[in-house]
Amino acid sequence: MEKKEVEEDLFPFETVREIQKEMMDDVKKVVEEGKHLVVHAPTGLGKTAAALSPALSYALKNNKTVLFLTSRHTQHMIAIETLGLIKKKFNTDIIVADFIGKKWMCLQKSVERLNSSEFNEYCKSLREDTSCDYYTNVREKNNGHLSVQGRIFIEEIEKKLMSSEKLKETCASKKLCPYEMASELAKKANVIVTDYYYVFHPTIRDTFFEKIGKGLEDCIIIIDEGHNLPSRLQELNTDKLSNFILKNAVTEARDNDYEVLESLVEIQDILNGYAQGLNVGDEKSVDKNDFLNKIKEYEKVHEDCEYYGSMLKTQKEKSFISSVGNFLQNWKGPDEGYARIFSIDQSKAGAFLNLHYKCLDPSLVSEEVLEQCHSSILMSGTLTPTEMYSELLGYPLGTIEKEYEDPFSEENKISLVVPTVTTKYTKRTQQEFKKISDILVTISKTVPGNTAVFFPSYSLRDQVYLFFKDASEKSIIIEKQGLSKEGKAAMLEEFKQFKNSGAVLLGVTSGSFGEGIDLPGDFLKCVVIVGIPLGRPNLETKELITYYNEKFGRGWDYGYILPAITKVLQNAGRCIRSETDRGVILYLDERYTWPNYAKCFPADSIELAKDYEERIKAFFA
DSSP: OOHHHHHHTTOOSSOOOHHHHHHHHHHHHHHHHTOEEEEEOOTTSOHHHHHHHHHHHHHHHHTOEEEEEOSOHHHHHHHHHHHHHHHHHHTOOOOEEEOOOHHHHOOSTTGGGSOHHHHHHHHHHHHHTTOOHHHHTTBOTTTOOBOHHHHHHHHHHTTSOOOHHHHHHHHHHHTOOHHHHHHHHHHHOSEEEEOTHHHHSHHHHHHHHHHHTOOGGGEEEEESSGGGHHHHHHHHTOEEEEHHHHHHHHHHHHHTTOTTHHHHHHHHHHHHHHHTTOOTTOEEEOOHHHHHHHSTTHHHHHHHHHHHHHHHTTTSSOOHHHHHHHHHHHHTSOSTTEEEEEEEEEETTEEEEEEEEEEOOTHHHHHHHHHHSSEEEEEETTOOSHHHHHHHTTOOTTOEEEEOOOOSOTTTEEEEEETTOOOOGGGOOHHHHHHHHHHHHHHHHHSSSOEEEEESOHHHHHHHHHHHHHHOSSEEEEOOTTOOHHHHHHHHHHHHTTTTTOEEEEEETTSSSSSSOOOOGGGOOEEEEESOOOOOOOHHHHHHHHHHHHHHSOHHIIIIIHHHHHHHHHHHTTSOOSTTOOEEEEEEOGGGGSHHHHTTSOTTOOEEOTTHHHHHHHHHO
16 A cells, blocks of 8 residues: 555554455445445454544544444553544544443443443433532533533643543542543544444434434444344344343332232233243244233323332432333334243243333334435444345445455464264264263363363253363363352453463353453364354244245345354354464364355355364464
């Protein structure tokens, strides 16, 4: 890339790789033409800089705002570091606002245990009662304008490129609300780094954009880790009502002598009725009108729940009655693109009765955003096939789809399929578990360093572990379910300590370490994916397959196979994090050789290897 081009595109590094240059040109083209780009950009390509640099360059010249969306804390930091390099190299006066969830920016105590809607209600009541000092120090009481103290603070920090953590820490020392300060920064910002839901949650989006005085039509949206977006949007539009919520709502109503008590008991009885004849693990579809008609005076019950729920929130942060009211409102929503399912699930506290209103179609949320924004770039290291993501998210005609080559040399890694075992449900036997264990012992012994192994589930992992624990020649680290952020960090640090002697981390595909961790250099030499993490063939999966089949003619692929392969590729991506890393990736299951699974991988990325031990030895020799 010529020096003039580097300066025009605000590229922060001295050299640019050919594939990176190709991506930058594609980003430049779509933002100039007001179009969209869906891009598979493998790890190591440098996609953050390749997307941000040309997008920011265009935004500065054309009075646009770049929204960099990511759900990962590490990606927030990478984006801000990249922008810092741009600012330093080109001496540009860019302003950046970094947002995480409003609840996590809050300085009030104990808010972390509230869900989003409960927190929003709690925050609103504190503001209205002028009982939040952090807020009253920022906003003038009569008109809500920024206070003198707030204006001085913004002037001090607007050019400093602060992360949300640093902003929160600085605001705490001055007793100012971090969210309000970030919002003031966002009004002036050239780049806003934030989570998906600030843009894709309809209610939050409208409030957020009104607050910062911007419109979607003036925004260039960069969506990082885009493979997560469809499931995140489905979650945003999904709600459930459980016997746990109802039990607590009944207690609230009884303790406060609320008239809605009888109706809440009635809803409890309805859920118990749906459970008749079912066992733990069973589920069934529920008709929308069946539930509506079972509740006497549905609309009045809904209004009562909202009324009494709001009364409770003036006394405490959380209200279960309010949660019931929210569900009753959502249940009245559309049928198309949704499933209504009753299930009985097991937990430590006993059986949970759950009535779900599940969103199947993420485009119901995303299409409006894509229509209104100036342009967008959806990118990930596992965005294959790009066609699937374009269709699922409702990208318009004219969207550009690209899959870039892996930037790593073939000498840096090998990807092997070991077809002599399987985790196929019908073949899960003690004999098969021992065969898997034997292979893992051989692999970990042959690899000169750390190996991470990912299983489809904790239960299957534990079955194999019974054989592996006594046979392994290396130390074993077991991933625990429900790890806290601190627990995850501690376990990762423990694993790193074994980089010379070598240890084996036994994890789960969708667990704490299957995605979003970085172990560059010598910390991880091998990743093994045992089996294929296919979703349970439950009612939701069946509804997804049926819905996608009717809409795209690709139900089995989009609803079942490809989501599992995306998880597999994320696991595999833990191994090679930079162009100097070297490692081996192994896929243990005969099904990886079947055409309907093999076609989901990038071209020529895996090869069959019954002689895996010799191949590993030769690679590390």
